[in-house]
Amino acid sequence: MFSGASWWATALLLIDLTIRVLAVIIVPRNRRPTSGMAWLLAIFLIPYFGVIAFLLIGSPKLPRKRRKVQSEINAFMREVTAEERHEETHEKNPAWFNSLVKMNATYGGLPLLAGNSGQLLGDYEQTIKAMSAAVDNATDYVHVQFYILSSDATTNGFFESLERAIARGVIVNVMLDHWASRGKKYYAATKARLDTMGASWTLMLPLKPLEGKFQRPDLRNHRKILIIDGTVGYMGSLNMISRDYNVPKNIKRGLKWQELVVELRGPAVATLDAVFISDWYSETGEVISAGVRRDELVASGEHLGRISKALIDHNTEAGTMLIQVVPSGPGFERENNLRLFLGLIHAAQKRIVITSPYFVPDESLMYAITSAVARGIPVDLFVSEIGDQALVYHAQRSYYEELLRAGVNIYLYPAPYILHAKHFTIDDETALIGSSNMDMRSFGLNMEVSMLVRDAGFVAQMREVEDHYRELSRPLTLEQWMEQPLRSTVLDNLARLTSALQ
Structure with a gap:
């Protein structure tokens, strides 16, 4: 006869065996082999903790309700097009470029548009001042979307410009990521200021389980977008916060973030605005068009398609740039950004220059x-x-030797700066800039x-920006790298393993 202790031991053994068998069946399904192996390793070595972690963050998908909304958004993206311009933009492009554009449109839904102009902004404070000045010129609406939004000494001028805009009758819609912003020093004060000024604002991907708002905790909306009247847009890597993020350890280390933002004019601003409009709809269920909240459209059964083609109609040509805006994230079936990055790198014939603060490639x-x-x-x-x-820093370093x-x-941008800009160029005529890092988080988990x-x-x-980086940076040689102490190599390799847990 089994004793009580023996029964418990047998039960635990059966539970452990069941967990391992189910893990082999469930974990690898529709998952990268590297990610599947990392999860299986975690579950096998630390079964109970590993299972809990997998249940919390093992699925990169949005909740079913949000996926349904995302399906409507994806249809909206496909409708935001202007066929006559779409066809004209292809005539003089190389075949490889047009094929990438088609892929982007298939996965992300937005067209390539001609007649745009763009100006790069690399100075942190001056970029915020430029944004503030643009808001001061707004006559209709302002759409504000930042992964991190904080009212502090650095961003005060931007918030003042929003206050002035509202005072003169401009509609201001604001989105900020819940988890990323809530841990920052002035989070409560920022929300209060938005309320006081009369802005219409909402949190992105809120983690509020008691209100029925919950998804994998580390799914984040990482986009940074500012739209003024649908005719001027800003996008890039900059979060609307102090250059040291108001974090004590950053201040102690003297860290400063180095960013790159593009100021955009022309028809493509509308497609960038479409990304904002779709995110707003996803979070609130409200359709907004030309800065007007359209609650009545939702109530009457209207949807995003009502405003799709009207977005581009009011934009006039402003330059020579061909632009395609490419959204990506867990709401899309494919990793839109990774596929685009791969296509560009494989197409390059002369040179490739990549800037990424968190480089953890698959x-x-x-x-x-x-x-x-x-x-x-x-x-x-x-x-x-x-x-x-x-963790990310050490995971990134694990790839340097190869x-x-x-x-x-490899060029190391000098301390105390964190090179947070995200962009790359191939050959002489093609570039990419945005919010996406070159890591597995940006490929699969971040919007x-x-x-x-x-x-x-x-x-x-x-090229001017890249040349400036090169002047400041220190080239890393293989000889220098091989002098790294063993403890650093061990840390790097352990961090590399954890980076695959998606």
């Missing part, structure tokens, strides 16, 4: 980059010399927005 991206070097294409990678997130041995030129550009003049602007 196998396909590593193969693409190292294969480009093998094809004779020079590849420059700009990353920060120091990191603000230990990249250096392949012939990639991101990127802007594909075909224009020699804009690439020339990007």
Whole structure:
């Protein structure tokens, strides 16, 4: 006969065996092999903690209700088009570029549009001042969307411009990511200020389980978008917060964030606005058009399609740039940004220059980059010399040896700056800029927005930025890297393993 202790031991053994068998069946399904293996390793080595972690963050999907809304948003994106301009933009492009545009439209729904102009802004405080000045010129509406939005000494001028806009009758709609913003110093004061000024605002991906608002906790809306009257837009890497993020440890270390933002004019502003409108609809269920909240449209059964084609009609041509806005994130069936990155790297024939603050690539991206070097294409990678997130920083470092041995030129942007800009160029006429890092979080978990550009003049602007980085940065050699102490290598490799837990 079994004793009580024996029964417990047998039961625990059966539970453990059941967990392992179910894990082998459930975990690898529709998941990258590297991610599946990392999760299985976690569950097998620490079964109970591993299972709890998998249940909390193992699914990269939005909740079913939000996926249903996202399906309507994706249909809206496909409707936001102007066929006559769409066709004209393809005539002089190389075949590879047009095929990428088609892929982006298939996955992200937005067209390539001609007649745009863009100006790069790299100075942190001056960028915020430029945004504030644009808001001061608003006559109809302002759409504000930032991963992190905080009212502090650095951003006070921007908030004052919003207050002035509302005072003169301009509609101001604001979105900020819940989890990213809530941990910042002035979160409560920021919400109170938005209320006091009379802005219409909402949290993105709120974690409020008691209100029925819950999803995987680390799914985030990482986009940074500002639209004024549908004719001027800003997008890039900058969060609306102090350059040190008001974090004591950052202040103690003297850290300062270095960003890059594009000021955009022309028809493509409308497609950037479409991303904002779709996110607003996803969070509130409200349809907004031309700055007017359209509650009556929802009540009457109208939907986003009602405003789709009208978005582009009021935009006039402003330059020579061909632009396609590419949204990505867990609401889409494919990793839109990763596929675009891969397509551009494989298409490059002359040079590739990549800037990414958090460079934790998957196998396909590593193969693409190292294969480009093998094809004779020079590849420059700009990353920060120091990191603000230990786990990501060490995971990133674990790839340096392989990249250096392949012939990639790695440049370390100097401390105390965190090079937070996210962009890259190929050859002489194609560039990409946006909110997306080159890591597995941005590929699968974050809602991101990127802007594909075909224009020699804009690439020339990007080259000036890249040259400036190169002047400031320290080239990393394989000889220097191999002198790293063993403890650093161990930390890097452990962090690399955890990066695959998606």
